[in-house]
Amino acid sequence: MNKKYFKNFIILLVLILLIVAGIRIIKMKKLAMAQILPAKTYSMVVATNTAKSSDVQLTLPYLALVQSDTDVEITSKISSRIKMILPNGKKVSTGDILVELNDSDLMAKKQGLISQIKETESNIRAQQADLNNLRHTHERSESLLESNSIAIQQYDNETAQILSLKATIDSLNQKIEVIKQGIKGVDDTLSYTTLKSPINGVVSKAFSAVGSITSPGKPLLSISGQEGKYILVRTTQAMNPLALIYQQETCQLQPLHSTFNGLDEYSCHKAIDQATNSRIDIKLVIYKGEGILLPPNGVLHINNKTLVLLFDGNKAKAQPVNVIMQGSEGILVDGLPAGSEYIVAKPDILLKLLTGIAVKKTAIKKEG
Secondary structure (H helix, E strand, C coil): CCHHHHHHHHHHHHHHHHHHHHHHHHHHHHHHHHCCCCCCCCCEEEEEEECCEEEEEEEEEEEEEEEECCCEEEECCCCCEEEEECCCCCEECCCCEEEEECCHHHHHHHHHHHHHHHHHHHHHHHHHHHHHHHHHHHHHHHHHHHCCCCCHHHHHHHHHHHHHHHHHHHHHHHHHHHHHHHHHHHHHHHHHHEEECCCCEEEEEECCCCCCECCCCCEEEEEEECCCEEEEEEECCCCCCCEEEECCEEEECEEEEEEECCEEEEEEECCCCCCCCCEEEEEEEEEEEEEEEECHHHCEEECCEEEEEEEECCEEEEEECEEEEEECCEEEEECCCCCCEEEECCHHHHHHHCCCCCEEEEEEEEEC
């Protein structure tokens, strides 16, 4: 036999032996696997609830603003230096002094006017004494004139002097009245140097400090009244809230038919012990009515759909539903018959149940 043919024969024989050995190994593996018991499958234990129609109130946590109808801003009507001003947070009652301004210039002006009155009154007394003496002289001159003892020109001169003195005295009296009006004006201005609270409340903000100079119309401080406060709520138009809950009390909302930066405004008038413009935590009531309310873990949102997984024997059955509204209390749905038993679980578990694995419910079942 040729060496070449012999070599090929050996190679072919080796390949045949390898193939036979491989087939034998495969058969042995299959036989061993057939003898292995199949793995046990366990049902997933889930909690279930029963859908029930009931009166539902949905709320959302929200921030509201405290406002007041009685807040007052105190301004200065004169230019002066501040001697005293109450600090922020100070409680005040009607009539309490809020600000004291320096009144030394005004008091000096008033004293000067009083001195002018005294000087003018002294001048009037002197003029009145001269008038009285001249009148006595004029009476004697009148007697002498009847007996032709004096010239008529002297008598006429005395008459003219009497009229002149009367006119001078009248002018001085008018001057006193003008000065008194000036004093009244100073007193009126002095009344603005002591500013008092017109309401009961709290100093919410001081705009100036002791030693600073005020100017007419410049705000000095603002007072937040204890009464007339209300809660202001601003929401989107789509929310349309019905009421609010603050400190466990429900208050109906009144639409103000106004907007702020595109947000609708609502008000709730109630007694509240918070400073004006402070923010408070409230709950907005966004729905009241009858319906089926599910917990957040009772629905599965997937592919723009909302599903409820019904318990159907030993498996879960997907039931599409429509979400009417969602709040802190749960999700209000439509399309789920009352009395339906549905599965409550986290989204990843609900998603796994969609694959068709077996389920088993716990012994505890709640309604809701």
